[in-house]
Amino acid sequence: MKYYYHFVVNPEAGSGRGLKVAKKIEAIVKKRRFPHQFYYTEYAGQEQELTTSLLAQVLLPWDDIYRENSEMLYPLLVVIGGDGTLHQVVSSLQESEKNIPLGYIPAGSGNDFARGMRLPKEPEQVFWKIAGTATPQSVTIIKYHDQIQDETGFAINNIGIGLDASIVYAANHSAAKSNLNKFNLGSFAYLSAVVNVLFRQKGFPILVETNGKQLNFTKAFLCTTTNHPYFGGGVAIAPTANLNEDKIDFVLVERVALFKIFWLLALLTRKKQMKSRYFHHLSTNKLRIVSTVPQHGQEDGEEMGKRPFDITMTTAKQLIWS
Numbered sequence: 239m240k241y242y243y244h245f246v247v248n249p250e251a252g253s254g255r256g257l258k259v260a261k262k263i264e265a266i267v268k269k270r271r272f273p274h275q276f277y278y279t280e281y282a283g284q285e286q287e288l289t290t291s292l293l294a295q296v297l298l299p300w301d302d303i304y305r306e307n308s309e310m311l312y313p314l315l316v317v318i319g320g321d322g323t324l325h326q327v328v329s330s331l332q333e334s335e336k337n338i339p340l341g342y343i344p345a346g347s348g349n350d351f352a353r354g355m356r357l358p359k360e361p362e363q364v365f366w367k368i369a370g371t372a373t374p375q376s377v378t379i380i381k382y383h384d385q386i387q388d389e390t391g392f393a394i395n396n397i398g399i400g401l402d403a404s405i406v407y408a409a410n411h412s413a414a415k416s417n418l419n420k421f422n423l424g425s426f427a428y429l430s431a432v433v434n435v436l437f438r439q440k441g442f443p444i445l446v447e448t449n450g451k452q453l454n455f456t457k458a459f460l461c462t463t464t465n466h467p468y469f470g471g472g473v474a475i476a477p478t479a480n481l482n483e484d485k486i487d488f489v490l491v492e493r494v495a496l497f498k499i500f501w502l503l504a505l506l507t508r509k510k511q512m513k514s515r516y517f518h519h520l521s522t523n524k525l526r527i528v529s530t531v532p533q534h535g536q537e538d539g540e541e542m543g544k545r546p547f548d549i550t551m552t553t554a555k556q557l558i559w560s
């Protein structure tokens with residue numbers, strides 16, 4: 239089996255890193271004469287449109303038969319971009335219910351999914367790993383349904399209600415981001431949003447249901463469901479989570495006095511957060527979270543809006559060429 243590579247690229251990911259990575263990969267596939275085509279997005283959300291048209295025209299569901307067929311030119315979708323781009327493409331693939339695999343070459347600023355997958359750092363190495371793979375691996379992602387909005391979706395990293403989502407919102411809407419992005423200092427906007435929100439985010443009541451048990455928290459602060467350890471650009475919030483297990487991990491941190499939050503952050507940097515009694519963690523394959531007080535939500539770093547939630551999360555499977 240050989241591949242016809244279909245590269246969907248967000249050139250803007252990682253403040254322009256997407257384009258640089260795509261050019262490196264283009265040099266390889268041209269030199270080696272690998273059949274390929276590049277599709278560059280020109281605006282946010284176009285990656286979904288491109289995926290939908292590739293689904294209709296060229297992509298084929300994976301079947302082990304292809305592996306045996308040396309004459310076969312299998313159409314392989316490869317995403318070059320950050321977590322947000324990957325989120326959009328995977329959502330389109332999942333909605334199609336066609337069991338389509340994809341390769342992923344990270345080029346964002348956070349790259350949490352790539353960390354969870356333990357992909358090599360250099361894009362060329364990631365490409366050669368894809369090119370040398372004969373069969374995709376099945377990884378666990380999150381499927382959700384929100385009862386209130388009757389909305390279904392998928393996440394490749396995490397879904398958060400509360401602190402992390404407020405940070406995403408604040409960073410996206412901060413004056414610092416729009417002024418500083420052109421100098422490549424988006425991370426300053428992120429840091430200032432973190433500090434700002436840490437001071438302002440209040441505790442909120444939340445109900446969690448899993449395995450027939452109900453847990454009530456009166457002062458939730460950070461409430462995140464994840465399928466691998468990392469969030470927020472490399473913070474190992476759930477160190478024991480694993481993409482290859484049919485489980486999702488739920489993490490809740492209670493609102494406590496500010497000095498205790500800084501203590502918790504210090505524990506977090508050493509992956510010792512489990513020691514705190516304000517840190518709660520569980521691993522499951524089905525979870526319902528109810529927040530009647532409107533809170534910001536985020537899915538893979540994309541805003542879900544400020545709203546009440548009654549959200550049920552289960553595991554889903556995505557084939558990754560790696």
Ligand SMILES: Nc1ncnc2c1ncn2[C@@H]1O[C@H](COP(=O)(O)OP(=O)(O)OP(=O)(O)O)[C@@H](O)[C@H]1O
Nearest residue numbers: 252279280281282283320321322323346347348349
């Ligand atoms: N050509 C484009 N111009 C502007 N935005 C785009 C374009 N193509 C895609 N997008 C949008 O950019 C957003 C962010 O992309 P992405 O997450 O891949 O990059 P990033 O934020 O730099 O990386 P990370 O999420 O890993 O930190 C996504 O919502 C995506 O839909």
